[in-house]
Amino acid sequence: MSKPAASAKSSMPGTMSRLIKMLFSFFPVLLPLVMAGVILCGLINSIGAVFLQSALEVISTSWQTGDWAAAQPKILKIVLTLGAIYLVGNLSSLFWNRYMAVITQGSLEKLREKMFNRMQDLPIRYFDTNQRGDIMSHYTNDIDTLRQMISQSLPNLLQTVIVLTTVLCIMLYFSVWMCLVIITGIACMVALTKLLGSNSARFFIAQQRELGVVEGHIEEVMNGQKVVKAFCHEAAAEADFDERNEKLFEVSQKANMYANILMPVLMNLGNLIYVVVALAGGVFLALNVPNLSFSGLPLSIAVVVPFLNMTKQFCGQIGQVSQQINAVVMGLAGASRIFELLDQEPEVDEGYVTLVNARVNPDTWELEETDERTGMWAWKHPHKADGTVTYEPLRGDVRMVDVDFGYTPDHDVLHGVSVYAKPGQKVAFVGATGAGKTTITNLINRFYDIADGKIRYDGINVNKIKKADLRRSLGVVLQDVNLFTGTVMDNIRYGKLDATDEECIKAAKLAGADDFICRLPEGYNTMLTGNGSQLSQGQRQLISIARAAVADPPAMILDEATSSIDTRTEAIVQRGMDALMQGRTTFVIAHRLSTVRNSDVIICLDHGRVIERGNHDELIAKKGYYYQLYTGAFELE
Structure with a gap:
């Protein structure tokens, strides 16, 4: 200021x-x-x-x-x-x-x-x-x-x-x-x-x-x-x-x-x-x-x-x-x-745990670091006490324990929130606007730091993980899409700058974007300007999903990823998203309850507090908050 x-x-x-x-x-x-x-x-x-x-x-x-x-x-x-x-x-x-x-x-x-x-x-x-x-x-x-x-x-x-x-x-x-x-x-x-x-x-x-x-x-x-x-x-x-x-x-x-x-x-x-x-x-x-x-x-x-x-x-x-x-x-x-x-204070990063490509040593059967892209990821954890280095496999186990947070010191947004996501699980957050859904994902990737509590990623305190490596492990698809001046291919490649054209096209097909891209005047070489103003909101969102897919991240955060897509397109995208989420820990924020039915865990939030958790059938059987939302209206807004 x-x-x-x-x-x-x-x-x-x-x-x-x-x-x-x-x-x-x-x-x-x-x-x-x-x-x-x-x-x-x-x-x-x-x-x-x-x-x-x-x-x-x-x-x-x-x-x-x-x-x-x-x-x-x-x-x-x-x-x-x-x-x-x-x-x-x-x-x-x-x-x-x-x-x-x-x-x-x-x-x-x-x-x-x-x-x-x-x-x-x-x-x-x-x-x-x-x-x-x-x-x-x-x-x-x-x-x-x-x-x-x-x-x-x-x-x-x-x-x-x-x-x-x-x-x-x-x-x-x-x-x-x-x-x-x-x-x-x-x-x-x-x-x-x-x-x-x-x-x-x-x-x-x-x-x-x-x-x-x-x-x-x-x-x-x-x-x-x-x-x-x-x-x-x-x-x-x-x-x-x-x-x-x-x-x-x-x-x-x-x-x-x-x-x-x-x-x-x-x-x-x-x-x-x-x-x-x-x-x-x-x-x-x-x-x-x-x-x-x-x-x-x-x-x-x-x-x-x-x-x-x-x-x-x-x-x-x-x-x-x-x-x-x-x-x-x-x-x-x-x-x-x-x-x-x-002179503004830069983002503080005291982390020392990094994300590396790993492989199993055939002689010792232990993880070791490699320069090759093996599809296997590990946390490289140096221990200051004895100078040793250990490698912890990236599983996608995320745990938030009694987390308090406020964007300003005098107003807490989250109160004692605990979230447990096991490796490969699809965790969905539901709740009215302002309940704290997006705030939780902002804390997981450390856009903000918590006031109290703990957040652990594969058993490691996220404060110990370098922010760049933490965020590299989390693919993000946001509700507000930002496309940059450049070709469609350039915007997809933004998720992984060294991606080949074939990898970008494969990611677009996975997201269900290939069909409409091929119908553009110059296909993947079509220039986008003004935040992709020549595209529909749904098309822009599909490119955003393809951008996350080409990064091939170990874990995903989907913040209203299909909110701007019509029902027919949503079905196409959902199939691609299911393939993208396969084997990955995924956090989903959605207002349309139809998009979270197949989640492993559904967490209901109200005014920054967790009030219910369970899968769809369990929460329907409880006939509580989620039941009222699901049976009363499919739209939270």
Whole structure:
């Protein structure tokens, strides 16, 4: 979740420091070279006044002596020297602008990779508690503000600081008295920048946060557009959007108001300082005030004129600082949100038991690990106490004992739930929506960790099993189907990336999907886009079942796997599912009771508690909760 604006503001120096360190780690050689180019350009842009003073000094001397012939080679030398210096400056500018683009785009590429990789390591809870649109905003708005800051604002700010420092030193070198006049005016400019800039920064940070909220809402409404139209909810959706959009407008207009005020105020104040310096120079010359300087030059028109040019340049650079500050603040606000994503705690996995292919050693008749796919699986269990390794055959024995769980600490969803699934059994969960059926399967594959109790898989505490291996042993078919942009074959192969075309086709036939796939325009090579929008819900579910089948998992979780399939198609799929479940421990969640009749164990849940368990005949004979559901209606909803 986004931090409050005040917190983000207070962490800005830390964010800037972290960002610069990251840029140096990405480009340890190129970045210093680019910075050197920026500094060189800043120095060259600052020294024009020195040559102007020299030229005026030569002209003044020639005017007094009348020896213009001696002045010509000196002026030519000054012009040629200045031209050579500016040529170097142009080449330096070309260099750093060219390679700053490389640094910017390269850094953003690496940042996007880090963000996406971190996102893959985050627990399901993060995605359940954050809007998808807000998460996407990290990759779009936050990255874009960071791009502008890295490519333009930071180099310009560095160059501006170099120019300001150099010009100030030159002014002190020529005249301390006139420099003090400028410093007094600059103090006023800094005070105004601090006053207006701090308010601007605060609202720019809020703008980034509200932009994420608006994009999250847009993404949510777009995904639910069919529901919006089906329930004539367009007006209410517009009202909800207007409310969020209004908040974004309020903070954005305040941010830009302060930002737009700052620039003209500083420019006018700079013009006023220029006039004051000109008047002070005239007064000092009229009164013949002794010059206090490090150069030893007397106060003359040859000093005052370059000084006025430097004053104009100095005040203009202060205006540039104010202009860049807003972009830097927005960039840091985006960087802060990006770092918040990168700093999210990854999914904790302290497991050390792994799932391996196994075979029986013909000499010892004991299980041993093998690289071949033998169809036999074993848990490789290293024992820290004595350093030995044992292999436990994967049987699919799952036991939950007195499990308590809540998605939030103050609200338990499951209360003392105990579930026993023997190897090869088909265990079905029935109950009304919210009874805790899907929650149990989420705990078995450790999308969430339990608050109390034990879950054992083949006698091993699931906390000791590596999550990737635990989930690899569990094929999952979810109620909400997600198909990815790619061919039908690619989507089936998602269950097993090294699966051959023949294995994918075999899995599709097993799931009953081969028939409709072959009727598609390009068969298995048909491109799917928009989550398979060109397919029916039932067809999408069949591909999802085929994807689980090609993985050939030792155990299965079927969460409403046939809920979106018509009765005729369900009969076809059920035959394939029966073949898929043969010999595997299977957990089935179903609202249609007709799909769970042949289960070995049916567990009835109500408000997070197990109230009945047994097979179909046993539960019908009890004439309890299941009997009422079965005889009253075949649909739980």
